[in-house]
Amino acid sequence: MIAPRRRSAAALLLWAAACGGGAAPAGSVRYLLHEADGSRMVVIPAGEFTMGTAEAHPDLPPQPPGAEPLRPTDVLLARAEPGWRHADERPQRRLRLPAFAIDEHEVTNAQYRRFLDDVQRGGDEAFRHPDQPPGKDHTPRHWRPYNPLLQHAGYRQLVPFDEHTFTADDKPVVGVDWYDAYAYAKWARKRLPTEAEWEYAARGSDGRRWPWGNEWQWGLCNIGGEKKGLDVPARGRERDGYVYAAPPGTYPAGNSPFGVCDMAGNVAEWVADWYRADWYQVAGDAVHGPPAGTKRVVRGGSSQRDASSVRCASRGCREPGFRSFTLGFRCAKDL
Numbered sequence: 001m002i003a004p005r006r007r008s009a010a011a012l013l014l015w016a017a018a019c020g021g022g023a024a025p026a027g028s029v030r031y032l033l034h035e036a037d038g039s040r041m042v043v044i045p046a047g048e049f050t051m052g053t054a055e056a057h058p059d060l061p062p063q064p065p066g067a068e069p070l071r072p073t074d075v076l077l078a079r080a081e082p083g084w085r086h087a088d089e090r091p092q093r094r095l096r097l098p099a100f101a102i103d104e105h106e107v108t109n110a111q112y113r114r115f116l117d118d119v120q121r122g123g124d125e126a127f128r129h130p131d132q133p134p135g136k137d138h139t140p141r142h143w144r145p146y147n148p149l150l151q152h153a154g155y156r157q158l159v160p161f162d163e164h165t166f167t168a169d170d171k172p173v174v175g176v177d178w179y180d181a182y183a184y185a186k187w188a189r190k191r192l193p194t195e196a197e198w199e200y201a202a203r204g205s206d207g208r209r210w211p212w213g214n215e216w217q218w219g220l221c222n223i224g225g226e227k228k229g230l231d232v233p234a235r236g237r238e239r240d241g242y243v244y245a246a247p248p249g250t251y252p253a254g255n256s257p258f259g260v261c262d263m264a265g266n267v268a269e270w271v272a273d274w275y276r277a278d279w280y281q282v283a284g285d286a287v288h289g290p291p292a293g294t295k296r297v298v299r300g301g302s303s304q305r306d307a308s309s310v311r312c313a314s315r316g317c318r319e320p321g322f323r324s325f326t327l328g329f330r331c332a333k334d335l
């Protein structure tokens with residue numbers, strides 16, 4: 001296989017039908033085939049959008065059909081979930097962005113493996129971030145031989161891991177830190193999306209809560225479900241079919257208005273910006289994050305989170321060296 005660093009940068013533009021469902025009318029999604037890493041990207045047109053959340057007192061999280069009413073303690077616990085602490089999403093702002101392209105799917109293990117093979121042969125000097133720790137290895141955390149019982153002692157093990165749970169070619173890569181995501185994007189002649197670009201690609205121009213609209217619907221994305229609270233009999237009985245990540249594109253009816261897949265849940269996604277909880281209060285019309293910080297923004301929520309945490313405006317953050325079986329990324333590029 002020819003390494004992407006030696007490939008032509010030529011890319012093919014085409015128009016194609018939407019990949020099913022979602023809010024995008026069939027035929028309206030403009031795709032771009034990005035040769036360097038074999039990804040299909042969605043062209044996001046220049047436009048104005050609503051970033052952030054207006055509500056000061058959000059609703060309670062949607063419960064599965066037929067579920068028992070929430071007890072007062074459940075309400076307190078639900079409001080303690082990071083996705084319900086809306087303060088860092090306010091005030092809501094209208095921002096204007098130039099056109100860009102974003103990966104239709106989260107980066108897969110198959111794609112990441114080509115990157116890893118290339119940098120293990122030729123080094124990562126051309127791709128690594130200046131702040132990357134010396135001697136860093138880009139191997140995802142879960143690609144190494146491991147004893148899941150020992151190495152995941154800090155996690156609730158919901159169903160048994162097997163050797164392919166986090167490594168199958170068609171699954172999103174996880175266990176990568178921000179430096180890995182940055183280096184992959186540069187290797188692929190792309191970049192990480194900004195927080196604003198990510199949110200615009202997820203919700204379009206009308207400020208909707210979830211990629212498909214304002215009403216929560218089960219089965220349109222991969223989140224945590226009945227397993228919550230270590231409910232042993234419920235393990236593995238997910239309404240969306242997956243306890244951990246699903247192959248990208250499994251829920252086309254939950255696509256964003258632009259036809260971007262899995263912007264709610266599946267794996268959470270690193271983006272380019274530094275996190276600052278009060279950034280929206282001081283950012284004005286800035287479309288980038290603060291110039292420095294200690295944590296990078298994570299967007300979209302994951303297979304282990306609730307419906308609120310996978311809202312388009314929900315913000316998370318992690319130290320750039322953090323790795324998790326719920327955290328991956330996708331790339332963007334200028335047009």
Ligand SMILES: [Ca+2]
Nearest residue numbers: 222223238242
């Ligand atoms: Ca699930």
Ligand SMILES: [Ca+2]
Nearest residue numbers: 262265267300
């Ligand atoms: Ca996602």
